[in-house]
Amino acid sequence: xxxxLTKPIAGFMELLPAExxxxxxxFDIIRQSYxxxxxxxxxxxxxxxxxVLLAKAxxxxxxxxxxxxxxxSDLAMRFDHTVPLARYIAEHYGSLTFPFRRYTIGKVFRGExxxxxxxxxxxxxxxxxxxxxxxxxNFDAEIPSxxxxxxxxxxxxxxxxxxxxxxxxxxFLSGLDVSQQSTAIxxxxxxxxxxxxxxxxxxxxxxxxxxxxxxxxLQFVNLNGSNAEIFAKLRQIKIDDEQFKxxxxxxxxxxxxxxxxxxPQRYFxxxxxxxxxxxxxTGTVYETNLDDYPEIGSVCSxxxxxxxxxxxxxxxxxxxxxxxxxxRLFDQLYKKGFFKIGVATLTRALxxxxxxxxxxxxxxxxxxxxxxxxxTEVSLGDDKIKKHLAYAxxxxxxxxxxxxxxxxxKKIFTVKKMTTGLQEQLKLDEIIKRLK
Amino acid sequence: xxxxLTKPIAGFMELLPAExxxxxxxFDIIRQSYxxxxxxxxxxxxxxxxxVLLAKAxxxxxxxxxxxxxxxSDLAMRFDHTVPLARYIAEHYGSLTFPFRRYTIGKVFRGExxxxxxxxxxxxxxxxxxxxxxxxxNFDAEIPSxxxxxxxxxxxxxxxxxxxxxxxxxxFLSGLDVSQQSTAIxxxxxxxxxxxxxxxxxxxxxxxxxxxxxxxxLQFVNLNGSNAEIFAKLRQIKIDDEQFKxxxxxxxxxxxxxxxxxxPQRYFxxxxxxxxxxxxxTGTVYETNLDDYPEIGSVCSxxxxxxxxxxxxxxxxxxxxxxxxxxRLFDQLYKKGFFKIGVATLTRALxxxxxxxxxxxxxxxxxxxxxxxxxTEVSLGDDKIKKHLAYAxxxxxxxxxxxxxxxxxKKIFTVKKMTTGLQEQLKLDEIIKRLK
Numbered sequence: 001x002x003x004x005l006t007k008p009i010a011g012f013m014e015l016l017p018a019e020x021x022x023x024x025x026x027f028d029i030i031r032q033s034y035x036x037x038x039x040x041x042x043x044x045x046x047x048x049x050x051x052v053l054l055a056k057a058x059x060x061x062x063x064x065x066x067x068x069x070x071x072x073s074d075l076a077m078r079f080d081h082t083v084p085l086a087r088y089i090a091e092h093y094g095s096l097t098f099p100f101r102r103y104t105i106g107k108v109f110r111g112e113x114x115x116x117x118x119x120x121x122x123x124x125x126x127x128x129x130x131x132x133x134x135x136x137x138n139f140d141a142e143i144p145s146x147x148x149x150x151x152x153x154x155x156x157x158x159x160x161x162x163x164x165x166x167x168x169x170x171x172f173l174s175g176l177d178v179s180q181q182s183t184a185i186x187x188x189x190x191x192x193x194x195x196x197x198x199x200x201x202x203x204x205x206x207x208x209x210x211x212x213x214x215x216x217x218l219q220f221v222n223l224n225g226s227n228a229e230i231f232a233k234l235r236q237i238k239i240d241d242e243q244f245k246x247x248x249x250x251x252x253x254x255x256x257x258x259x260x261x262x263x264p265q266r267y268f269x270x271x272x273x274x275x276x277x278x279x280x281x282t283g284t285v286y287e288t289n290l291d292d293y294p295e296i297g298s299v300c301s302x303x304x305x306x307x308x309x310x311x312x313x314x315x316x317x318x319x320x321x322x323x324x325x326x327x328r329l330f331d332q333l334y335k336k337g338f339f340k341i342g343v344a345t346l347t348r349a350l351x352x353x354x355x356x357x358x359x360x361x362x363x364x365x366x367x368x369x370x371x372x373x374x375x376t377e378v379s380l381g382d383d384k385i386k387k388h389l390a391y392a393x394x395x396x397x398x399x400x401x402x403x404x405x406x407x408x409x410k411k412i413f414t415v416k417k418m419t420t421g422l423q424e425q426l427k428l429d430e431i432i433k434r435l436k
Numbered sequence: 437x438x439x440x441l442t443k444p445i446a447g448f449m450e451l452l453p454a455e456x457x458x459x460x461x462x463f464d465i466i467r468q469s470y471x472x473x474x475x476x477x478x479x480x481x482x483x484x485x486x487x488v489l490l491a492k493a494x495x496x497x498x499x500x501x502x503x504x505x506x507x508x509s510d511l512a513m514r515f516d517h518t519v520p521l522a523r524y525i526a527e528h529y530g531s532l533t534f535p536f537r538r539y540t541i542g543k544v545f546r547g548e549x550x551x552x553x554x555x556x557x558x559x560x561x562x563x564x565x566x567x568x569x570x571x572x573x574n575f576d577a578e579i580p581s582x583x584x585x586x587x588x589x590x591x592x593x594x595x596x597x598x599x600x601x602x603x604x605x606x607x608f609l610s611g612l613d614v615s616q617q618s619t620a621i622x623x624x625x626x627x628x629x630x631x632x633x634x635x636x637x638x639x640x641x642x643x644x645x646x647x648x649x650x651x652x653x654l655q656f657v658n659l660n661g662s663n664a665e666i667f668a669k670l671r672q673i674k675i676d677d678e679q680f681k682x683x684x685x686x687x688x689x690x691x692x693x694x695x696x697x698x699x700p701q702r703y704f705x706x707x708x709x710x711x712x713x714x715x716x717x718t719g720t721v722y723e724t725n726l727d728d729y730p731e732i733g734s735v736c737s738x739x740x741x742x743x744x745x746x747x748x749x750x751x752x753x754x755x756x757x758x759x760x761x762x763x764r765l766f767d768q769l770y771k772k773g774f775f776k777i778g779v780a781t782l783t784r785a786l787x788x789x790x791x792x793x794x795x796x797x798x799x800x801x802x803x804x805x806x807x808x809x810x811x812t813e814v815s816l817g818d819d820k821i822k823k824h825l826a827y828a829x830x831x832x833x834x835x836x837x838x839x840x841x842x843x844x845x846k847k848i849f850t851v852k853k854m855t856t857g858l859q860e861q862l863k864l865d866e867i868i869k870r871l872k
Contacts, residue, residue: 035811070547109483138817363581
């Protein structure tokens with residue numbers, strides 16, 4: 001028979017059970033955190049009509065998208081959760097309560113050239129808050145407080161949410177009379193850390209931007225200091241542009257409110273260099289860096305978008321949201337030893353009948369343990385006990401419980417801790433306490 | 437601006453938040469149950485190389501599959517979890533512990549003609565147990581005990597796991613000298629309930645099967661009575677076929693062991709008419725029907741497959757498993773009123789500052805509630821209190837908590853039960869108790 005290649009496609013993460021258990025744990029922490037902040041679950045289709053996904057996209061996205069026809073339908077696989085959300089809100093507007101808070105955690109697809117650390121299929125975990133007509137700036141400030149909560153839940157002590165407002169940079173560029181090229185400039189700035197200052201200069205040069213303007217832009221994005229210092233410097237810049245002023249005002253309000261929302265100062269920072277290349281952001285933008293792993297880049301990004309639903313409805317439905325790339329986060333931090341992989345099983349106890357007669361008692365015990373939330377397996381094959389114990393050992397099941405005629409009669413069971421070999425005689429309620 | 441259609445593609449379920457919450461609850465019960473029985477989580481890519489998915493498929497599957505090329509790759513979206521599992525096991529054989537128990541709950545895709553109650557994208561929740569070389573029949577018996585556990589967890593009191601062994605029917609057909617047409621015959625039999633006896637007769641007639649043989653087949657699949665009666669009748673059939681005898685022996689062992697595994701008799705039943713049209717089953721097969729909703733058909737099916745990994749490895753890796761179609765189960769039973777839809781939020785409490793000064797206290801309280809697992813929102817907009825309460829009311833948030841200067845000073849908060857309007861003054865620990 002012809003043998004078929006069994007490797008998954010490049011760029012598609014596939015985990016072993018012990019790794020999957022850790023991944024799912026991360027997934028669960030993010031899900032629970034989102035739910036604790038009052039976000040309702042939402043799940044949109046993986047396939048959409050292509051015109052929906054491409055309404056706001058174009059450029060790189062269009063090249064990366066998995067798109068095909070089936071029958072008469074021009075279909076595409078979602079590349080993020082934001083565009084499907086915009087469609088969803090337009091479609092179900094009448095059934096939703098605003099401000100609408102929802103989370104979605106699921107796979108998205110980008111068929112880019114496969115390279116180390118890049119995935120074509122990956123999980124994104126998003127939250128968004130959508131307002132009806134208006135959305136208070138306080139919600140822009142709430143987002144970093146949620147990031148703060150989640151990344152501490154995930155076990156991180158040192159990370160920084162970098163915050164900017166696109167109106168500032170947009171207004172700045174407009175004041176310099178280069179707003180026509182603003183998208184290209186922002187995308188170049190987004191890559192500043194990655195490609196370096198000279199490459200960025202070259203890119204801007206190609207756009208026919210004068211050396212004087214390039215200097216001003218680079219000087220601007222290199223503004224640094226404490227939040228107060230940055231604001232002081234921004235206020236000194238001589239730019240007569242309404243957008244610039246509004247952006248500065250908004251950012252200042254958001255930063256002040258983040259403090260009020262209980263996020264310690266060292267966890268967030270104004271950074272006028274972040275632009276978030278995506279076209280749809282219109283105000284506050286966020287990126288999150290792990291201080292001990294700067295090379296990973298941003299692990300949680302997002303921002304405010306006031307016009308995302310434009311293509312789907314006449315209503316004004318501004319929103320603010322963030323996305324965590326779970327697949328990359330897991331992959332990078334597992335390789336760096338931050339996320340530790342444990343055993344390949346969730347099972348806490350393997351119940352082993354010492355004679356055929358006691359199988360029934362094993363099953364009764366297993367059911368009671370399961371009803372107490374303890375994952376339990378019963379040895380079902382007719383292998384020797386040694387083999388059952390080898391199975392428990394290899395998987396990493398922490399406890400084996402033996403039931404022979406004696407144990408069955410007395411309802412006191414032999415519980416063996418696999419790591420130490422220590423055996424104890426325990427009653428049901430004692431077992432439950434021990435194993436929980 | 438051109439408005440784009442916002443309806444999801446036909447056959448792709450999209451839920452409102454209140455529905456999604458119930459769907460997720462079902463998802464969680466199934467996941468937790470699988471984990472309690474010692475199945476480890478696994479997640480395979482949604483996209484596979486087409487040759488992987490089509491290795492065992494063909495026919496209907498090939499027509500339904502979403503398949504396309506990207507660059508040089510011939511790709512397809514998974515249509516079940518079983519074929520990807522076979523590939524996975526072949527690929528990762530050396531890293532797995534056998535018997536290998538895994539669950540996968542995720543979306544699968546079948547681009548069939550859209551019709552009421554049929555989905556093109558739907559969740560399947562699968563468990564499988566894979567043996568290395570051999571797999572004890574006891575695992576075939578364990579499966580119905582898991583189905584029994586799950587469907588009771590889901591709230592069903594009356595359901596029946598119907599069990600058969602394909603060797604019996606295969607052997608029977610072989611004894612009648614029509615084994616060449618066995619696949620077509622089985623597929624016809626699978627549809628007996630749906631299309632009726634005359635249509636089945638016609639289908640078999642087209643296959644050039646004689647009326648005498650058709651009578652025998654129909655008589656066979658209509659065998660009924662108690663399990664003991666059916667076994668008695670099967671043993672009386674004069675078929676000299678080794679496979680038939682092995683199948684009978686296996687089924688009899690499995691049925692006996694299911695009883696030993698603690699499943700009450702009324703929850704399972706031998707049914708020689710179920711064949712499971714899929715080619716890959718080789719022994720025990722299962723279907724599960726809800727006694728109060730027979731029109732829905734099987735809600736949980738599966739079986740034993742001894743050769744599924746053939747195309748991927750030389751090793752012998754027999755398995756047994758089942759699949760629950762979550763999307764259809766939810767859709768049907770929600771429409772029939774079995775699954776009740778509640779509120780559109782998971783939030784238990786909305787904390788409302790009565791003055792701007794007390795926002796800080798609201799946030800501290802919210803954080804404490806969240807740390808105790810209570811989903812909490814804080815009113816952030818500068819709307820009037822009436823509007824915040826209207827939001828809580830519309831969403832169905834059960835409690836509103838007010839903090840004014842007085843509450844802040846005394847650390848005793850005003851808690852309003854939204855359904856009754858009743859207000860109480862409670863301390864933090866009392867609030868936690870009340871809201872949990």
